Structures are given as structure tokens and as C-alpha cells.
Amino acid sequence: MTKELPHHHGNLREALIHAGLQLLAEGGPSALTLRRAAARAGVSHAAPAHHFDGLTGLLTAIAARAYQAFSSQMIRHREAAEPTDVARLVGVCQGYLAFAKEDSGLFHLLFVSSDVAREDAALMQASGLAYQVLRDACLPFSPLGQPDPEIEIAVWSMVHGYALLGLNLPDSPKRMIVQIPEFEVLLKRIIANPVETPLALDRDIS
Amino acid sequence: MTKELPHHHGNLREALIHAGLQLLAEGGPSALTLRRAAARAGVSHAAPAHHFDGLTGLLTAIAARAYQAFSSQMIRHREAAEPTDVARLVGVCQGYLAFAKEDSGLFHLLFVSSDVAREDAALMQASGLAYQVLRDACLPFSPLGQPDPEIEIAVWSMVHGYALLGLNLPDSPKRMIVQIPEFEVLLKRIIANPVETPLALDRDIS
DNA sequence: GGTCTTTACTTGACAGCGTCAAGATACCGG
DNA sequence: CCGGTATCTTGACGCTGTCAAGTAAAGACC
Known part of the structure; x- marks a missing residue:
């Protein structure tokens, strides 16, 4: 009934x-x-x-829920991809971008809104799971066979910036003379490059 | 008087x-x-x-003003850098990140706030000038000697994403097990890589 | 120089927002 | 059955952006 x-x-x-x-x-x-x-x-x-603890509480609970949809979107695109490491990572990123475009309201909540309590436990757990999807997809490209924050952060930053720039500047294709390249092309620049670059920076790799 | x-x-x-x-x-x-x-x-x-045309109008006018400070910040860092192409691009990006960190309120207005009329003429001109600073810094890395949107968008996306992730997730260093790499390291992955990669999507890198 | 129009600003009101305080209602354990 | 408690309602407060009408000052025109 x-x-x-x-x-x-x-x-x-x-x-x-x-x-x-x-x-x-x-x-x-x-x-x-x-x-x-x-x-x-x-x-x-x-x-x-x-x-809920005010509006912030409701938004936070919704954001935690949205992170699950976000993860699902990435996983769905990964599963639909060819069974190669590159295609899987491209798929995860396409899921990332698809979510940002199709569920822009939720994406805004997840990464932009200042009315979300980002220290919330449930939210942090959900976002950690989402990040883990990206991490896993990056793992095959780590030269040492173990998680490499350099690749992870590089990919995450680029897909995130690509999503937000395309999201917040919807007329950018017109504003810029040039055509915006597909994300896959940009992604190759990160994963195709071996880490051997002689970087002159005095950084300790400990 | x-x-x-x-x-x-x-x-x-x-x-x-x-x-x-x-x-x-x-x-x-x-x-x-x-x-x-x-x-x-x-x-x-x-x-x-x-x-002003309501709150949106005021915010838009402020954003146009802020773009000038944003451009200045990037130019200042570029001028303070060593006179090499790499150092200059790194400098511009550091200016980008410094602005995002130090003037986060303005940065939020420029790229995040939904209460800004992004089609405003003065605003688009100001943002175009800012983007031009980045374009110019990328030019030396174009293989053809002319502006290459692939590099420009790759750098822009990555620095933008890096700024926003660090900005919106201030506790990410704690949340992630790994340490966040410096941006310069990530940047090298883009500019050091020649464009010759055969971009057949169905290729595994193994 | 004295009007007269136009611009700049004030005052007052309205609906919508988040939030708090107090009261009503339904469930639930004894 | 009854009292306590969690749940929801009602009403109010100050804040927000925005509109309408009135006032004051500046500039133009004769």
C-alpha cells in the first residue's frame, strides 16, 4: 500500500x-x-x-549523495571503454567531464559551492571513493608500479580545470579564435611522457 | 581641498x-x-x-577590475623570473596560483561565481588580455612557431584545476595520503613532451 | 538670472531567504 | 493508559535584492 x-x-x-x-x-x-x-x-x-544543520547541512548531505553518482558516472564510462589502460583512463576522464556537463548543478555543489561543509565525515568518505576511481585508472601509468601522486594530481588538475573552464565559460569557443582541443589529446601529454625529464628544480623526491 | x-x-x-x-x-x-x-x-x-544592473552588474564591474590585477600578478611573476622560456612560463603559472591563493575572493569572482555576467563586453576584453599573458608564455613551446591551442589549453586547464582543487579542498593534503607535488613538476609533463605522439586512441602504452 | 529638464539619490515598500522560539501533534516505551 | 520525546507547524526577526515614487542638485536654454 x-x-x-x-x-x-x-x-x-x-x-x-x-x-x-x-x-x-x-x-x-x-x-x-x-x-x-x-x-x-x-x-x-x-x-x-x-x-540538517541548516542549509549547509542539507547541501552537504546532497553533495555526499552526488559523489556516488559522480563515481558511478566515471565507472560507467570506464566499463564501456576498450580494455586497454589508456582507454580506461580516457573513459574515466570522459565520465568526469560528462558529469560536469550533464549534472552541472551537482558538479557545482561538489567542487564550487562555498555552502558545503567539506570537513563532513560522510562527504569526505564519498569524495575519497571518487578520487580512488581516478587513482586506480592512473595506476598503470606509474613508472614504479605503485600510486604516483605526480600523475594523479596532474590528471586530476587538468580534467578538473578543463571541466570548469568549459563550464564557466560556455562561450569560450566563440571568444577564442582557436578551436578547443579534445581532452584526450591533452591527456596524452601527461601519460605519454616518461618521468625521466631532467628537471632542474632542486626538489627532493624522498 | x-x-x-x-x-x-x-x-x-x-x-x-x-x-x-x-x-x-x-x-x-x-x-x-x-x-x-x-x-x-x-x-x-x-x-x-x-x-549598475543590479548585483550582477556590480559584480561584473568588479570582476573586470579584478582581471587587471590578475594579469598584473602573472606579469609581475614573469618579470621576476629567469630570462628563459621555461622559467617565464613557470612564473606566469605561479602568478596564476599566487592570485588564486592571495586574492581568493577575487579569484572566486573571476572563475566561480554564478552572479557575474560573463558576456559583458568589458569583462570579456579584460579576460582576453589575461588569457593573452598565458598564451604568450606558451608560444615558445609551440612546435610550429605559432600559437598552439593544444599547449595553451593544456596548461590553462592544469593550472586552473590545480588552483581550484587546492583552493576548494584546503584540507586535501591531510585527506590524501600522498604529498601534493609542486606545480612546476606537473607543468614539465606538458611542455617537455613533443607533439609527435601517435594519437591513435586504441593504442595501449604498456 | 531665472526657469526647466535631466540626472542622482532617498525613502519606503515588497517578497524571498535562513534561522530562531514557542506551541501543537503524533509516536513510543513504560 | 500515560508521560516523555521526537517531529513538525506557526510566527517572527533581520537580512537580502529590487521596484516605485518622491526629492534634491546639477546643467541647459532663453
């Missing part, structure tokens, strides 16, 4: 997260407010306070 | 931009509101409407 919402809504916390995701998908970051989420969940404007 | 502010403030537009920059530097993005900027400029809360 369908749940007749009791006046004790029953599962408000989940309903609010769901409503928030919906609002975010429909109208972007500015469309998600506490009061609107409450209204959509069918409760009064002050009800969310009993389940 | 000191200007006795006439009831016709005289130069309110400039005063509002100045007040906005001040608020942004003091309390971050959330501290900058139309009413506060108006109060600090010594006018009533509705006065800004005659000089």
Missing part, C-alpha cells in the same frame, strides 16, 4: 535530499533553497532544521 | 567598485552585498541601481 504520509512524515530526511536533487537538476544551484525543498517535500519551512 | 561629498556623490560608480573590492578582501564572497557596498560608499541602499 502507498504510504499515507503521516503528519510525522516518516522519512523526511530522505525526502528532502530527493527534493533538493530535483530542484538542483531543474533550476541550477540558485533554485535550491531550504524553503523550496521543504515545500516540495510537503512540510513546513522550518521542518528541515530537525534533520 | 578634500571633496565634501556633495549629495550628488560625484563618482559613485568608482566608489562602489572600491567598496566592493574592500568587502571582498575583508570577508570573502559572502560579505559583498549591494546594500553593504552602498553603505560603505555613504549612499542609500538603492543608489547603486542607477550605476
